[in-house]
Amino acid sequence: MTDTMQALVVLKPNVLQIQEKPVPRPGPNEVLARVRSTSICGTDAHLINGDYPDFWPPAFPFTPGHEWAGDIVELGPGAGELGWKVGDRVAGTSHNACGVCQKCVEGRYNLCENYGKPGLHAQYGHNHQGVDATYAVHNVKCIFRLPDPVSYDEGAIIDPASIALHVARRGGIEPGDTVAITGAGAIGMLAADAARICGAARVIVVGRGYRLQKAGALGSETVDTVAGDPVAAVRELTGGFGADVVLECAGVPQTLTWALAMLRKGGRCAMVGIPTEDVLLACKSLVLDELELVGSRASAGEMRRVIPFVADGRMQVGELITHRFPLAEYEKALATFNDRGSGAMKIIVNP
Template sequence: MTQMMQALVVREPKVLDIADLPVPEPRRNEVLARVRSVSICGTDAHLINGDYPGFWPLGFPFTPGHEWAGEIVALGEGADTFGWNVGDRVAGTSHNACGACQKCVEGQYNLCENYGKPGLHSQYGHNVQGVNATYAVHNVKCIFKLPEGMSFDEGALADPASIALHVARRGNIKAGDTVAVIGAGAVGLLAADSALICGAARVIVVGRGYRLDRAATLGFETVDTNAGDPVQEVRNLTGGLGADVVLECAGTPLTVQWSMAMLRRGGRCAMVGIPTEDVAIKCQPLVLDELELVGSRASAGEMRRVLPFMANGRIRAKELITHNFALSEYDKALATFNDRASGAIKIIVNP
């Protein structure tokens, strides 16, 4: 190890730099990891664009990144008592919750009631520094051992895969259900696999372009939003009834409206996409058809659950990796991520 490292620094919205920064030191119950792979998330693109001013991040300059894998190179005080050792291969997640509020005690640490309070809660790559760097520090609550044989690149997708499993579980999928997934990006495709794990008999992916083609390659039924009314097509595929569960993974006002409109009576929509605009929802069918709309934020314990499914191939995360870039090429990686004609699904940056 050296005393300095390379890190991506967003100087201000849309202004990127690769800087030399001091290697951070792990504090109590923290580890220092050599970061090997970082996956670009849609939240990263929004953050770099300045779409959440004063919230994500609190201010600039800032280092984004929260989907990662690497190996432990140093232990902070107390980390060894939790069974961690130098050399352990790990994947990380972002929510470093307080662990003491009612939501944390009940297992909903993603809803920590002390969110953002200094010294009580932090979210790596959101309101505290992230992992697009040679080294990064994480609390022991936020790291998980990679299964034997899993690559760092695949391990970097454990966080979005856990988010996908969480939204599927929030959908309360029952054995034999028909599930529609809106959005054929990485989280949508991972959610489609998660729906099968949760018991869905049929999964219909709604999207467009090369991402929808990938959904078809993975064996899912597909509905092309460019080919007509996706709500009517989902109803046509379900004998006019609609889907038992919809997983909304696109996050636009229109896709939210589609999601509610394609539900079967008594159906449930779990929403993980975050629209940046207000959404108008028809309340009459919400009441008369007893529909449900629930939010799904990050994950709450799914990291350890999702890794075995990734290892045995039931969650096909590694099949979604389309590009690799060096950290010094982050501007190119981000441009590729933002270009819908690039063929990108999941882009990995290797510090």
Template sequence: MSNQQRKLTISGPKALQEEAFTTPEAAPGRVVVDITYTGICGTDVHGWADGSMLPPAVFGHEWTGTVSAVGDGVTDVAPGDRVVGGVGPACGTCPQCRGGHAKQCDTVFAEANGVDSAAPTYGAFATQVHVSSRRVIPVPDALSDIEAALVEPAAVTFHAVRRAGIVPGEIGVVVGAGPIGLLTAQNARNAGLGRVIISEPVEARRRVATGLGFTDVVHPDDVTDLITEATGGVGADVVFECAGVASLLQPSATMVRRGGTLSLLGFPLTESTVSYADWQQRELTVIGSLAYNHDDFVGVMRVIADKRIDVTPLHTGTMGLDHLADILSELDSGSSDHAKVLIDPTLT
């Protein structure tokens, strides 16, 4: 790749700024990665529309590429290695780790949110990134580049399903069949759900879910009747809220049986109104889930390599950097049929 690089960053509400830069020399403990693909996440869309809500490293956080240079002290990857952007292992020195809570490592949480001290100054809507070696995770040979590009959202859902503590044979509901919902449904099926019900208003997304082998895929208008039929009126054992729509939080909770679990993956940007008394009376377990740990990346890549989940049907388009603003606008409109669009910086 040429030493002349380019990157796109957010410069204001629905505004992008393009900058040219020269390939940096890999600093100690850091690596230079030539970007192959960067996925567009709902967070990217919201951040672009808002203009100021995202740390710079988060705009373009779903990426895969090839290491082109490593700095002093880097021993876990080498030039030529394919990698995905992720988070490092628990640091062992932060307050959470010292308190025995390595799964909630402060360093990893900061990395996942792009606010750690080593966070890059821009995301991977670029031809190249220069990042801490903690942020790169080698990709197994069994994964294609397209599969590697979808590892990050798959890790988000792998993490949430692990936190939900599914008991084999339980009945679950997934609210929303966008990329996060479809990946959640597949990981939950692997975790042992006996029946997976998917609620989704968009017909095109329902077709993708059916193509992934799910048979209980319905419009939201029909989901209550299906849950009643499947559970004898008791309610679902676990409901995964993946839509991120504030107004759906309480309706999602009402699908859960007394003593069941509500898992929150969607991230609404406005406050939600819920019935505290309803949740308390029905003794719901509510589990928040945000981002992932290092072991979620390792685990989900094994699952993808073993063909236990299929991420490729989520990929609905590939575009170059020059088309990023257009596709962000389309996705923000709410009328796009796209699931996951990948940006290939080599395309014009």
């Protein structure tokens, strides 16, 4: 291991540079990992574009990245006593919560009440330096053992897979339910698998283009938003009733409007996409049809739960990998991610 490493640094919105930086050292209950694979997330693209000013990140320059896999090369004090050893293959997640506030004690560490407070909470790649680098330090709360059958590239998609499982669980899916998913991106595609894992009898993905075709190839019914009114199409497929649960995975005002209109009476919409603008909702049906709209943030314990489904293929993460780039070509990787004409789903960056 060298004293320096390559790291992606966002100097200011849309100004990127690969820099040589000192290799960080792990502190108490932390590990240093050799990062083998990272995956570009939609949040990364928004952050790099400056869409969350003074929030994600709190300031530039900044190293993004939070979906990753690699192997441990150094243990900080206490990490060995907690069962970790050099050479362990791991996948990481972003929320390093305080562990002591009421939400953390209840297991909802994604809602840590000390979020962003220095020394109490860090979210890697969001308000704390991320993993788009040769090496990265993570608290042991945020790493999980990677089974031998799962590659590093697939391991980098376990974090979004856990997010997909979390939104499916927030949707309250019951065995036999019909579930509609608005948004055929990576999270939407993984949410389709998560819905089936939770017992959905039917999964209908609403989207367009090559991503919708991929959803069909991976086992979902599909509704093309270009072909006509998607709300009417979902209702036609469900005998006029609508979906028991809708998972909103696109994060744009129109798709949220569709999602609520697709629900069966008494239905529930779980929303994981984050709109960058406010949404105007018609609330009459929300009241008279007793609909439910709930938010879903990151994951809360689902990393451990989702890994076996990745290992046995029920969470089809490998099917979503379309491109691979070295870290030195991150700008090209990001441009490919942002180009709907590129055919990109999940893009892997290998430091």
